[in-house]
Amino acid sequence: MSTLNYTKYMEGMKQAVVVSLWFMFLTFPIMVIRVNTIENIIEWRWMNMLYIGAGSFILSFVWRKMSGRGISARKESIGAQGGRKFYLQRLVSEKRLSLPALGIVAVIALFFPFVSSIYQTNIMTTALMYVVLGLGLNIVVGQAGLLNLGYVAFYAAGAYTYALLYHHFGVGFWLALPLGALAATVLGVLLALPVLRLQGDYLAIVTLGFGEITRLVLENWNEFSYGPSGISGIPRPGLFGMEMDMHEATVYLYFLMILLCIITIFVVNRLQDSRIGRALLALREDEIACQAMGINKTMVKLTAFALGSTWAGLVGVIFAAKTTFVNPASFTFLESAMILSIVVLGGTGSIIGIIIGALLLILLPEYLRAFGDYRMLLFGIIMVIMMIFRPQGIVTGVRKTYEFHTEEK
Amino acid sequence: MDYFLELLIGGLTRGSIYALIALGYTMVYGIIELINFAHGEIYMIGAFTALIVAGVLAMSGMSGLSVLILASVVAVIYSAAxxxxxxxxxxxxxxxxxxxxxxxxAIGMSIFLQNYVLVAQTSDFLPFPNLLPDLPFLANYVGFIGSTEFIIIGTTAVIMVLLTLLIKFTRMGKAMRATAQDRNMAMLVGVNVNRVISNTFIIGSALAAIGGVLIASHVGRINFYIGFLAGIKAFTAAVLGGIGSIPGAVLGALVLGCTESFATGYVSSDYEDVFAFVLLIVILIIKPSGLLGHKPTQKV
Incomplete structure (x- = not known):
C-alpha cells in the first residue's frame, strides 16, 4: 500500500518537474528578456523564470489532484442521477431552500444602493444590465441553439437609437426605450433573414462579421454617427420632471434596472414553457425532426433572433442614458464574447445560472482591480479553468420533464 | 494600369499573410471542429519572440541575414510550443x-495570452526592425514589385507547396486526412489521434509564426493586440474559402487580400475592414459552404 502511494507520489513529482521545466522554457523570451530598442538596453529578469518554475511546479500537483476529482465527480453524476447535487443546484431546485434565499436576495437588492457608495451602485447597475443581456442572448444561444457572436450590434442599435433621436429631435428616455427595442428587433430580423440557411459555426462567423460591420460603420460614417468621438450629453432618465442630482439619478437608474431585470426574468421564464419556447428547443435539438413535427423553421428562427435582440435594444437605451455618452469603442467583439461567456459560464438555459454568471463576470474584474494589469490575465485563466472543471456552467439548466405513469387497474 | 498592378501586388502580399494564419484555423477546424480563437495570439507571440531575439542579436553585434534566420527559427519553435x-x-x-x-x-485563452504579453512586455507599440533583405535585382527586371512584397509572396508560395506535399504524401499527412474525415474510424485503424491533433496545432502555429515575422517586418511595428484583428481576418479568409479545406484557405485569403486592397484603392480607405466582412457575408449567403468547401450532408 505504501509502495503504491510512493510510486504515485514519485510519478506526480516527475510530472511536476517536467511541467515546470517546460513552462520555464516556454515563458523564457517573453517573461525574462525585455528589449528596449530605443536606448539599446536588454533587461534580463531572471527572477521571473524562478517564479514561473516554482508556480508551475505547485500548479502541476493541484491540476493532477483536481482533474482526478473532476473525472470521478463526472462519473458519479452519471452513475447516480440526482443523487448528490452541487450545493447551488440544490438551492435552486428545492423550494424549501430557494424561497428564503430569494427573500435574502430581494432585501439585499432593495437596500444595496443605500448602504454602498455611488461607485458601487454604478457597478451593480452595469452588472444588472449584463444580467438582462445574458438572458436575452440565452434565448438565441441557449434555447434556440443559434450561436450568435455579434450580439453587441443590437446593444449598439439601442444605444445609438436613443443618442441620435435625442440629438436630432430631443426625444426623451421613455419614448426612446420602446423605439430602441424596436430598432434592435428590426435589425435582428434583418440579420436573421439572410442567414437562415446557415448552420452552426458558419452562423457564428457571419454574426461575428455583422457585429464588426456595425461597429465599423458607426466608427466611419461621420455624418450619421459622429465617428469615433461619439455623441455626448445624452440625458439621464427623468421621473415626472423631477430634478435629480448625481446620487439620486444613480440610485434611480439602479432601481430601474432591477425592475427591468424582474420583467426580463418573468418573461424569459414564461417563454421557456410556452409554445414558442418549446419550438425553439425542438429546433435546437434536431432541425429536421422539428420541421417534421410541423414547426415553421423560418418563423421560429426569426422569432428567436427578434426576441433576443429586443432585450439588447432595451439595455442599449439604458446604457446610453447611464453613461450619457456613446461611441463605437463600447461595442467591440470583446463585449459580445463577454455576454456569451456569461451565458455559458452561468449555465446555458438556466436563468439563475446566467444571473450568477453576469454578477460574477462583471463584478470580478471590478474587485480584481487591486491586481492592476493582472486582472484580465486572471479573468482569462478563470474562463479556461471553469470550462475544464465545470463545462456545464455554474448552474445546470433543468429541462421540464413529463413523467408518464401507467395506472394499474 | 500601374496603379492596378500596385494594388494587386499589395492585395497578394496581404493575402499571403492571411493565408499563413488562415491555414492554422482551417487545419484545426478540419480536425476537431473548433474555432481556435487563440490562434491570432499565437501569431502575435511569434512576432514578439522574433522581435526579442532580433533585438538581442542586433545588440550583440550580429546583422543581416543571420539575424533574420535565427529570429525566424526561434519564433517558429516558440509559437509551435x-x-x-x-x-x-x-x-x-x-x-x-x-x-x-x-x-x-478558446476565448479565455485568447484574453489570457494577450494580457500575458501585455504584463510581461509592454502595451506600447514596439518598432520592429526590417529584417527582410533588399533584393536589388528586382528593380532591374520587374519594376512594380518591391523586395519585401516579393519575399512575402515567394515565401508563402514555397510554404504552400511544402505543406501540400506534406499532407498529400507523408504518413503524418495521411493520418491527418484520415482524422479529419472520421476521427473514430481513424482511431480504429490505428491512428494516434492525440498525436495527430498535437501535430496539427504545431504546424498551424509554426505557419502563423512565419506570418508574424513577415508582417511585422513589413508593417514595422507590433503590440500585444495585433493578433486579434489578424486572427479574425484570417478566420474570415478560412471560412470564405470553405473551412476545413487547405486550398480553400489559401484561395480565400488571396481573394480577401485583393478585395481589401482594391476596395481601399478605388473606393475608400475608411471601410477597409467592412469590405472584408461584407464579402464574407455575401459569399456565405450565395454559397454557404464557402468557395471550395463541401456541403455537409445531414444525417437523419
Missing part, C-alpha cells in the same frame, strides 16, 4: 464536452 501547450491545457480536457465549452475556453 505555445500552440502545443494551449491545445494540451485548454482544449484537450474538453474534447468530449459540448460544442460551446471549447469555444469559451
Amino acid at each position: 505555445y500552440g502545443f501547450t494551449v491545445e494540451k491545457v485548454a482544449y484537450k480536457p474538453l474534447r468530449h464536452a459540448s460544442r460551446l465549452s471549447p469555444l469559451i475556453s
Whole structure:
C-alpha cells in the first residue's frame, strides 16, 4: 500500500518537474528578456523564470489532484442521477431552500444602493444590465441553439437609437426605450433573414462579421454617427420632471434596472414553457425532426433572433442614458464574447445560472482591480479553468420533464 | 494600369499573410471542429519572440541575414510550443464536452495570452526592425514589385507547396486526412489521434509564426493586440474559402487580400475592414459552404 502511494507520489513529482521545466522554457523570451530598442538596453529578469518554475511546479500537483476529482465527480453524476447535487443546484431546485434565499436576495437588492457608495451602485447597475443581456442572448444561444457572436450590434442599435433621436429631435428616455427595442428587433430580423440557411459555426462567423460591420460603420460614417468621438450629453432618465442630482439619478437608474431585470426574468421564464419556447428547443435539438413535427423553421428562427435582440435594444437605451455618452469603442467583439461567456459560464438555459454568471463576470474584474494589469490575465485563466472543471456552467439548466405513469387497474 | 498592378501586388502580399494564419484555423477546424480563437495570439507571440531575439542579436553585434534566420527559427519553435501547450491545457480536457465549452475556453485563452504579453512586455507599440533583405535585382527586371512584397509572396508560395506535399504524401499527412474525415474510424485503424491533433496545432502555429515575422517586418511595428484583428481576418479568409479545406484557405485569403486592397484603392480607405466582412457575408449567403468547401450532408 505504501509502495503504491510512493510510486504515485514519485510519478506526480516527475510530472511536476517536467511541467515546470517546460513552462520555464516556454515563458523564457517573453517573461525574462525585455528589449528596449530605443536606448539599446536588454533587461534580463531572471527572477521571473524562478517564479514561473516554482508556480508551475505547485500548479502541476493541484491540476493532477483536481482533474482526478473532476473525472470521478463526472462519473458519479452519471452513475447516480440526482443523487448528490452541487450545493447551488440544490438551492435552486428545492423550494424549501430557494424561497428564503430569494427573500435574502430581494432585501439585499432593495437596500444595496443605500448602504454602498455611488461607485458601487454604478457597478451593480452595469452588472444588472449584463444580467438582462445574458438572458436575452440565452434565448438565441441557449434555447434556440443559434450561436450568435455579434450580439453587441443590437446593444449598439439601442444605444445609438436613443443618442441620435435625442440629438436630432430631443426625444426623451421613455419614448426612446420602446423605439430602441424596436430598432434592435428590426435589425435582428434583418440579420436573421439572410442567414437562415446557415448552420452552426458558419452562423457564428457571419454574426461575428455583422457585429464588426456595425461597429465599423458607426466608427466611419461621420455624418450619421459622429465617428469615433461619439455623441455626448445624452440625458439621464427623468421621473415626472423631477430634478435629480448625481446620487439620486444613480440610485434611480439602479432601481430601474432591477425592475427591468424582474420583467426580463418573468418573461424569459414564461417563454421557456410556452409554445414558442418549446419550438425553439425542438429546433435546437434536431432541425429536421422539428420541421417534421410541423414547426415553421423560418418563423421560429426569426422569432428567436427578434426576441433576443429586443432585450439588447432595451439595455442599449439604458446604457446610453447611464453613461450619457456613446461611441463605437463600447461595442467591440470583446463585449459580445463577454455576454456569451456569461451565458455559458452561468449555465446555458438556466436563468439563475446566467444571473450568477453576469454578477460574477462583471463584478470580478471590478474587485480584481487591486491586481492592476493582472486582472484580465486572471479573468482569462478563470474562463479556461471553469470550462475544464465545470463545462456545464455554474448552474445546470433543468429541462421540464413529463413523467408518464401507467395506472394499474 | 500601374496603379492596378500596385494594388494587386499589395492585395497578394496581404493575402499571403492571411493565408499563413488562415491555414492554422482551417487545419484545426478540419480536425476537431473548433474555432481556435487563440490562434491570432499565437501569431502575435511569434512576432514578439522574433522581435526579442532580433533585438538581442542586433545588440550583440550580429546583422543581416543571420539575424533574420535565427529570429525566424526561434519564433517558429516558440509559437509551435505555445500552440502545443494551449491545445494540451485548454482544449484537450474538453474534447468530449459540448460544442460551446471549447469555444469559451478558446476565448479565455485568447484574453489570457494577450494580457500575458501585455504584463510581461509592454502595451506600447514596439518598432520592429526590417529584417527582410533588399533584393536589388528586382528593380532591374520587374519594376512594380518591391523586395519585401516579393519575399512575402515567394515565401508563402514555397510554404504552400511544402505543406501540400506534406499532407498529400507523408504518413503524418495521411493520418491527418484520415482524422479529419472520421476521427473514430481513424482511431480504429490505428491512428494516434492525440498525436495527430498535437501535430496539427504545431504546424498551424509554426505557419502563423512565419506570418508574424513577415508582417511585422513589413508593417514595422507590433503590440500585444495585433493578433486579434489578424486572427479574425484570417478566420474570415478560412471560412470564405470553405473551412476545413487547405486550398480553400489559401484561395480565400488571396481573394480577401485583393478585395481589401482594391476596395481601399478605388473606393475608400475608411471601410477597409467592412469590405472584408461584407464579402464574407455575401459569399456565405450565395454559397454557404464557402468557395471550395463541401456541403455537409445531414444525417437523419
